[in-house]
Amino acid sequence: MRMGRRIATTLRRTVIHAGPTVLGIIVLDFLLLQLMPGDAADVIATEAGVATAETMAAIRERFGLDQPVLTQLMNFLGHLAQFDLGYSPRYNMPVLDMIMMRLPGTLLLMVTALSLALAMGVIVGSVMAAWAGRWPDRVLSVVVLLLYSMPGFWVGLMAVVLFSVKLGWLPSDGNMTIGAELTGFGLVADRLSHLVLPALALASFFVAVYARLTRASMLEVQRQDFMRTAHGKGLHPFFIQLRHALRNALIPVTTVAGMHLGNLLGGAVVVETLFGWPGMGRLALEAVLARDFSVLLGVLLLSSFLVILANVTIDLLHAWLDPRIGEAG
Amino acid sequence: MSLLAVERLSVAFPGQVAVRDASFAIEAGETLALVGESGCGKSVTAFSVMRLLPPNARVTSGRILFEGTDLLAEPPAGMRRIRGKRISLIQQEPMTSLNPVLSIGAQIVEVLRRHEKLSRRAARARATELLDLVSIPDAHRRVDDYPHNLSGGMRQRVMIAMAVACGPKLLIADEPTTALDVTTQAQVLDLLDDLRHRLGMAVLLITHDLGVVAQWADRIAVMYAGRIVEKASIGPFFAEPLHPYSRGLLGARVDVDTDEHYLANRLSEIPGSVGSAAGEQGCPFAPRCPVAQAACRQAPPPLLELDAVDTGARAVACPVSVAQTGGRHAAAVG
Ligand SMILES: Nc1ncnc2c1ncn2[C@@H]1O[C@H](COP(=O)(O)OP(=O)(O)O)[C@@H](O)[C@H]1O
Numbered sequence: 001m002r003m004g005r006r007i008a009t010t011l012r013r014t015v016i017h018a019g020p021t022v023l024g025i026i027v028l029d030f031l032l033l034q035l036m037p038g039d040a041a042d043v044i045a046t047e048a049g050v051a052t053a054e055t056m057a058a059i060r061e062r063f064g065l066d067q068p069v070l071t072q073l074m075n076f077l078g079h080l081a082q083f084d085l086g087y088s089p090r091y092n093m094p095v096l097d098m099i100m101m102r103l104p105g106t107l108l109l110m111v112t113a114l115s116l117a118l119a120m121g122v123i124v125g126s127v128m129a130a131w132a133g134r135w136p137d138r139v140l141s142v143v144v145l146l147l148y149s150m151p152g153f154w155v156g157l158m159a160v161v162l163f164s165v166k167l168g169w170l171p172s173d174g175n176m177t178i179g180a181e182l183t184g185f186g187l188v189a190d191r192l193s194h195l196v197l198p199a200l201a202l203a204s205f206f207v208a209v210y211a212r213l214t215r216a217s218m219l220e221v222q223r224q225d226f227m228r229t230a231h232g233k234g235l236h237p238f239f240i241q242l243r244h245a246l247r248n249a250l251i252p253v254t255t256v257a258g259m260h261l262g263n264l265l266g267g268a269v270v271v272e273t274l275f276g277w278p279g280m281g282r283l284a285l286e287a288v289l290a291r292d293f294s295v296l297l298g299v300l301l302l303s304s305f306l307v308i309l310a311n312v313t314i315d316l317l318h319a320w321l322d323p324r325i326g327e328a329g
Numbered sequence: 330m331s332l333l334a335v336e337r338l339s340v341a342f343p344g345q346v347a348v349r350d351a352s353f354a355i356e357a358g359e360t361l362a363l364v365g366e367s368g369c370g371k372s373v374t375a376f377s378v379m380r381l382l383p384p385n386a387r388v389t390s391g392r393i394l395f396e397g398t399d400l401l402a403e404p405p406a407g408m409r410r411i412r413g414k415r416i417s418l419i420q421q422e423p424m425t426s427l428n429p430v431l432s433i434g435a436q437i438v439e440v441l442r443r444h445e446k447l448s449r450r451a452a453r454a455r456a457t458e459l460l461d462l463v464s465i466p467d468a469h470r471r472v473d474d475y476p477h478n479l480s481g482g483m484r485q486r487v488m489i490a491m492a493v494a495c496g497p498k499l500l501i502a503d504e505p506t507t508a509l510d511v512t513t514q515a516q517v518l519d520l521l522d523d524l525r526h527r528l529g530m531a532v533l534l535i536t537h538d539l540g541v542v543a544q545w546a547d548r549i550a551v552m553y554a555g556r557i558v559e560k561a562s563i564g565p566f567f568a569e570p571l572h573p574y575s576r577g578l579l580g581a582r583v584d585v586d587t588d589e590h591y592l593a594n595r596l597s598e599i600p601g602s603v604g605s606a607a608g609e610q611g612c613p614f615a616p617r618c619p620v621a622q623a624a625c626r627q628a629p630p631p632l633l634e635l636d637a638v639d640t641g642a643r644a645v646a647c648p649v650s651v652a653q654t655g656g657r658h659a660a661a662v663g
């Protein structure tokens with residue numbers, strides 16, 4: 001019951017904060033995109049090869065691109081209030097439909113990568129802390145430093161070279177085997193095998209971040225008085241690390257994990273492009289190249305929703321880990 | 330056989346010896362006060378008994394006999410069976426000695442389930458009983474509280490409940506009331522004393538407050554710069570402290586008969602500081618000692634056992650004082 005109340009408080013606070021944030025993000029994104037040279041009409045006309053002034057004007061008029069910026073913004077917000085993200089001039093379909101097609105892919109990639117990064121980071125960090133200063137710590141420190149300093153796309157490329165090209169264990173392109181009529185277990189296995197490399201490439205940097213953080217905060221916790229209390233009860237050291245130390249050490253780790261979510265989404269653009277993963281990141285890139293602002297705005301908007309949603313999850317996790325959170329007001 | 334006998338214990342940190350050649354014993358059911366200025370090695374002594382020293386500390390010599398077995402030779406698993414069950418520890422800082430992310434009930438249940446065959450429910454019921462025993466109001470509701478919901482005094486009661494949960498034979502209380510205000514201090518110490526009688530346990534009460542010693546201890550061991558300089562029963566000690574340091578402690582203390590509030594001694598009123606003991610060849614107290622002689626600076630004086638029926642077991646590491654009191658005590662080198 002007490003836990004329920006704390007979680008409710010946390011949720012309420014987050015929602016109050018999230019509303020103005022989202023509005024701010026929309027307006028800022030919109031204005032920033034206006035600063036970009038060129039618009040969809042330019043690109044469409046270029047591709048069609050008929051760039052007469054009349055056709056350009058017609059395209060602009062049709063999609064409202066000829067109106068003043070403020071009017072465009074108001075129109076956009078007005079539509080948004082009705083959950084209408086607009087229409088893509090380039091793909092000739094509603095933006096929402098396009099995004100919804102790509103959203104599950106990105107979600108799957110992000111959730112997998114973040115869970116992988118957290119799990120591996122926490123395990124590696126705990127092992128490093130337990131053997132601090134001895135050889136397992138030293139070896140892992142070097143590995144972590146490498147992961148920390150190598151860009152995700154490079155890790156991804158090397159993984160493709162090793163596991164796809166040389167060993168042929170894992171596929172390196174797309175999110176499923178095209179044309180294969182798979183069902184049940186085979187289908188899941190196929191999807192998973194496509195997921196492994198991009199998720200690892202995306203997670204690698206964050207594994208390093210969380211491992212270093214976990215190591216530091218686990219070592220910090222060991223010095224606390226309550227650890228001596230726990231040992232003084234005659235509990236097994238492994239149990240003490242798990243129940244008393246890790247739970248306290250995870251509080252700063254989850255805080256940082258929350259702050260990195262935006263970076264993770266940014267990294268998804270690169271990784272999705274590299275692995276031909278049909279997600280929002282690649283959609284965003286395509287939209288930029290096509291100056292398809294309505295799609296780009298939609299992607300940005302949904303991304304900010306994703307980040308907020310993930311932050312809520314982290315906040316809840318936090319409230320669960322730390323009873324001092326969410327008690328007052 | 331004593332319940333606990335610490336024999337010639339020495340503990341060192343890199344570049345520093347924290348405890349030198351300390352020997353003392355605790356009989357079943359009694360309260361021994363270990364007294365000394367902050368930094369003199371009281372906590373290190375206590376942690377040695379629990380084998381919970383910081384990782385950079387090393388026991389360089391000595392034995393710690395608990396019910397006849399040497400704890401320093403006990404394997405880790407054996408030690409874990411003793412901790413929390415036969416010997417418990419209460420630390421100085423109630424604000425930090427409880428885990429902030431676990432409810433107090435969970436933290437008590439944990440020690441109960443570790444040492445006793447109890448179901449989850451039975452352990453919880455027992456935890457509530459224990460909270461009741463240490464006079465926490467509304468125990469059945471408080472059991473789900475987290476440490477941050479409680480005041481310092483209440484947290485120290487929770488620590489006590491946890492420490493006595495499995496009926497230990499020895500309770501080590503490391504300055505259990507230093508962080509508390511005076512009224513709470515007396516309540517907590519009364520509670521400890523009451524539990525000691527009810528549960529028949531011995532208490533090693535670490536303090537730097539002679540007022541606390543006078544009121545709640547049976548015997549006293551005075552520590553200075555890592556050495557035990559005097560051991561005595563309470564009556565004789567307060568009637569006639571023998572070591573110049575003990576005399577300084579009592580002298581620095583405002584009159585015994587005044588309000589308990591003023592019993593709080595002011596160790597710093599002895600001229601000089603404990604820091605002067607560093608690098609001292611002879612008696613560590615010599616640089617501050619009013620009766621120091623040339624011989625005192627040659628070699629550290631041994632703890633002389635004074636064999637006097639009327640004063641009880643008594644020992645002092647100061648040949649000068651022993652010579653001065655001369656006729657009334659027959660001295661024998663121990
Ligand atoms: N973790 C540690 N590392 C190094 N030295 C320590 C450590 N803990 C205690 N010491 C040293 O041991 C001596 C005794 O400390 P302690 O037993 O805590 O004193 P107190 O009598 O106040 O409890 C001190 O001089 C202190 O400098």
Ligand SMILES: [Mg+2]
Pocket residue numbers: 371372373421503504
């Ligand atoms: Mg201490």
